Amino acid sequence: MKKTITFLTTLVMMAAVSVFGQSGKATTVKTTFHRKTSVSIDINAELPVIWALLTNAPGYPGWNSTIISIDGKIALGEKIRLKSTLDTTRTFKLKVKEFEPETKLVWGDGQGRRTYTLIKRGNGSTTFSMTERIGGLMFPMYAKMIPSFDQSFEQFASDLKKESENKQNIN
Helix, strand or coil: CHHHHHHHHHHHHHHHHHHHCCECCCEEEECCCEEEEEEEEEECCCHHHHHHHHCCHHHHHHHCCCEEEEEECCCCCCEEEEEECCEEEEEEEEEEEEEECCCEEEEECCCEEEEEEEEECCCCCEEEEEEEEEECCCHHHHHHHCCCCHHHHHHHHHHHHHHHHHHHHHC
16 A cells, blocks of 8 residues: 555656656745745756765755754654754754655654655656645744745755765766
């Protein structure tokens, strides 16, 4: 059953990537009770190279200009503490909610969930997608205080692409 759900999730993600493209340009959809920002980009690197970067918490600041630090272990059920350039005064306390090696990583808190998805392409490249959905019943009260994620998501995807391709070429 789990393999069927994973397969179906991959098909849905592939369809979404086909519709929205892999340009590295972020899109945001807003409603009264939530906001969802997504970005997708093709990376000329194999899954293990990209996955290693996404799951190495202490390594993030070395390749990702949107992350100040991540403390903790990126593994299923683990808690991490993330500092972002979007709000340098805040530490986000997140839990790793899903961890499917070389396929999907989800972390979040009570207000939001960030999902990373990797899809292997036939030509040795990988499509990377990142989506964050934040919101809830109280969202309308604080929505205006949350900065746009678009530029940060685009930079995250660009940084991941650059570092992954550099590492792929070294190996």
